[in-house]
Amino acid sequence: MSVVVQKYGGTSVGTTERILNCARRIIATQDAGHSVVAVVSAMSGVTDNLIKMSREVCAQPAEREMDVLLSTGEQTTIALTAMAINGLGRKAVSLTGAQAGIVTDNFHTKAKIANITPDQIHQYLEDGYIVIVAGFQGETKDGTITTLGRGGSDLTAIAIASAIGAEVCQIYTDVDGVYTCDPRIVKNARKIPEISYDEMLEMASSGSKVMQSRSVEFAKKFGVVFEVRSSFNTNPGTIVKEENAGMENVVIRGVSVERNQAKVTIIQVPDKPGTAARIFNALAETNIIIDMIVQNVSVSGTTDISFTLGKDELPKVERALAPVVKEIGALDMIEQDGIAKLSVVGIGMRSHSGVAAKLFECLSAGGINIQMISTSEIKIAVILDENIVNHAANLAHEAFGLSVAPGA
Amino acid sequence: MSVVVQKYGGTSVGTTERILNCARRIIATQDAGHSVVAVVSAMSGVTDNLIKMSREVCAQPAEREMDVLLSTGEQTTIALTAMAINGLGRKAVSLTGAQAGIVTDNFHTKAKIANITPDQIHQYLEDGYIVIVAGFQGETKDGTITTLGRGGSDLTAIAIASAIGAEVCQIYTDVDGVYTCDPRIVKNARKIPEISYDEMLEMASSGSKVMQSRSVEFAKKFGVVFEVRSSFNTNPGTIVKEENAGMENVVIRGVSVERNQAKVTIIQVPDKPGTAARIFNALAETNIIIDMIVQNVSVSGTTDISFTLGKDELPKVERALAPVVKEIGALDMIEQDGIAKLSVVGIGMRSHSGVAAKLFECLSAGGINIQMISTSEIKIAVILDENIVNHAANLAHEAFGLSVAPGA
Numbered sequence: 001m002s003v004v005v006q007k008y009g010g011t012s013v014g015t016t017e018r019i020l021n022c023a024r025r026i027i028a029t030q031d032a033g034h035s036v037v038a039v040v041s042a043m044s045g046v047t048d049n050l051i052k053m054s055r056e057v058c059a060q061p062a063e064r065e066m067d068v069l070l071s072t073g074e075q076t077t078i079a080l081t082a083m084a085i086n087g088l089g090r091k092a093v094s095l096t097g098a099q100a101g102i103v104t105d106n107f108h109t110k111a112k113i114a115n116i117t118p119d120q121i122h123q124y125l126e127d128g129y130i131v132i133v134a135g136f137q138g139e140t141k142d143g144t145i146t147t148l149g150r151g152g153s154d155l156t157a158i159a160i161a162s163a164i165g166a167e168v169c170q171i172y173t174d175v176d177g178v179y180t181c182d183p184r185i186v187k188n189a190r191k192i193p194e195i196s197y198d199e200m201l202e203m204a205s206s207g208s209k210v211m212q213s214r215s216v217e218f219a220k221k222f223g224v225v226f227e228v229r230s231s232f233n234t235n236p237g238t239i240v241k242e243e244n245a246g247m248e249n250v251v252i253r254g255v256s257v258e259r260n261q262a263k264v265t266i267i268q269v270p271d272k273p274g275t276a277a278r279i280f281n282a283l284a285e286t287n288i289i290i291d292m293i294v295q296n297v298s299v300s301g302t303t304d305i306s307f308t309l310g311k312d313e314l315p316k317v318e319r320a321l322a323p324v325v326k327e328i329g330a331l332d333m334i335e336q337d338g339i340a341k342l343s344v345v346g347i348g349m350r351s352h353s354g355v356a357a358k359l360f361e362c363l364s365a366g367g368i369n370i371q372m373i374s375t376s377e378i379k380i381a382v383i384l385d386e387n388i389v390n391h392a393a394n395l396a397h398e399a400f401g402l403s404v405a406p407g408a
Numbered sequence: 409m410s411v412v413v414q415k416y417g418g419t420s421v422g423t424t425e426r427i428l429n430c431a432r433r434i435i436a437t438q439d440a441g442h443s444v445v446a447v448v449s450a451m452s453g454v455t456d457n458l459i460k461m462s463r464e465v466c467a468q469p470a471e472r473e474m475d476v477l478l479s480t481g482e483q484t485t486i487a488l489t490a491m492a493i494n495g496l497g498r499k500a501v502s503l504t505g506a507q508a509g510i511v512t513d514n515f516h517t518k519a520k521i522a523n524i525t526p527d528q529i530h531q532y533l534e535d536g537y538i539v540i541v542a543g544f545q546g547e548t549k550d551g552t553i554t555t556l557g558r559g560g561s562d563l564t565a566i567a568i569a570s571a572i573g574a575e576v577c578q579i580y581t582d583v584d585g586v587y588t589c590d591p592r593i594v595k596n597a598r599k600i601p602e603i604s605y606d607e608m609l610e611m612a613s614s615g616s617k618v619m620q621s622r623s624v625e626f627a628k629k630f631g632v633v634f635e636v637r638s639s640f641n642t643n644p645g646t647i648v649k650e651e652n653a654g655m656e657n658v659v660i661r662g663v664s665v666e667r668n669q670a671k672v673t674i675i676q677v678p679d680k681p682g683t684a685a686r687i688f689n690a691l692a693e694t695n696i697i698i699d700m701i702v703q704n705v706s707v708s709g710t711t712d713i714s715f716t717l718g719k720d721e722l723p724k725v726e727r728a729l730a731p732v733v734k735e736i737g738a739l740d741m742i743e744q745d746g747i748a749k750l751s752v753v754g755i756g757m758r759s760h761s762g763v764a765a766k767l768f769e770c771l772s773a774g775g776i777n778i779q780m781i782s783t784s785e786i787k788i789a790v791i792l793d794e795n796i797v798n799h800a801a802n803l804a805h806e807a808f809g810l811s812v813a814p815g816a
Binding site for chain 2: 016017019020023050053054056057058059060061062064065066068069071072075076078079080081082083084086087093094096099143144145
């Protein structure tokens, strides 16, 4: 019998009524002739409340204890979900991450899965049970509770699907799938039926936060095909898988927009070895996450170095870089917020030329000024003024014909 | 270094502020030169809320899943307590019941402790940690989560104290200790400094619900001396231990009152073998817990059988016994509520005569009618009208001189 792994996020199990809805969906999957393993998150709000309590007893809680605390959230959901399924007349059993055989390293609050020994899952499936597994958690080989960090439940589902050789892995969330652009920005955005891992990764890192990148990377590494779909309707979602020949026919898969960006430019940096390293080491030491970096050709022995980052990080940048700017002998540091990033993503870009030209042209025709450009093999990203980025997204969506299904 | 086991109940850890108070008390114990293992319950209200959610998803939740659900309550408290201690500058670590090595049988929601392998507790104590253990829970040898039922956290504390050979076991609760009578009933009731296991058991079964009987029985079986005391002040509590010679000098240790009782009398039961068994089997099958049973001498071939029980159980009794009364050929069944039980308890009773006479005399002098009498080796219990039981308790307390400390 084929095994289906389903993952239900915090919004999908946010109330007991919604847990019952998930239970009915899980049962429907069993009725369709599948064995089902369901991975569930903490009910939405629960984790925040636990974090709030932890702050009340301690300014900087130990990460080991944070994991003991937060893992109760998923444990509550597995029990309630198993009960809900029982109440609807089916055999179900709950397993914590540890019981499901998920062994991690000992980096608390952001542990990596080391291996999975899904003996109990196999046994219960053989005995006809629906198995409910706590997402986001595991244990070290010494039996200490760990959690997997942001997006951890997705990772649990994909890792279990890989370990038990599931036919299908479905990630249920509060959106219908991955769209050609955010439908709140582009009215005629279209759900993408299939997308490659790499495209999904670029979309994720460009603001389409359907899933954390690490889960997609894990799925790519182990070749786990998964589907992102909504737990609030029965529409088919978006299937994420290895690229195939047909996929390349579509030049651009989607457009994504990331707001609340900021740009920092260090002016007249003496053009000698080690200065860039000095700057970005100082940022890394302060745990500031940088997005795009652009350095122009040196003119008269100095160069300008610019980078972008989340607007909220700006105050940290000032503290970290002010002494460095002085030290390396640069002229000044200029900060600017109110900007946004627009990216067009598609593996077809590799075999089609003129994508960048087409993007720049359509933005130019719309009177939109491009402040920075950065490209990867399958993505072109531009930095624009934040208040015209929605207009720009519509122009790009239209220029690449994304509102029409390929082959339609 | 001597090891102290402390147990903090749900009220004592009911808020994050109270958890911080417990943390300070634990640290003070360490400062006094002890190694400390603290067993904690779920924060008050948490368990009720979990039960409420379980009812929302399923009318009759599976007991296995109930244990997975409820055990999250204590797991939350251990993490918060360890964090609180960390925040106050000490090393602390939390352990779930399973991690603490508590192995139980597989009777979910009321599991019995089979054995304890406290390797992790020993290791962490040796490394200078304060160890926080989740009360009320364990796991089967197959690694399934179990809970120990009502009073389970007390049991955890006493069992751990026994397993690690702790010098002291302190049960922190919301009362100061065991009193000669409930101070709300008898104004000059006095805290009892020392009480024997057997007396404590009789007091517990007679309405002084400081602790569940099973924890006291466990302590008696393994000779664990423990102290019941308040987490809201630093007053010494009541030490519960094996009786010693000095204890017998006190004839009566205390008076306890149990309200909300009911009496059932089956009239003119044919006096032949097997009828009593038939009656009480029918009650046992319906899980009705009976307290006192009194059968008078047979007169003219029939006898009256009376028993008492909690008032709330009466409707179940009607359903269970109506057919039996008919079957055995008894005349009728009479139910009466509005009664209460008053007990005087003391191991000194064994070596002192006249205790019963003194009790009956003082009640009689107060114009109080006794409806039923039942005695054990160290207890005399009488059933009285509920609205005069407080008066009766004061009379008995006075008659046995309980407001004055022995030897004072």
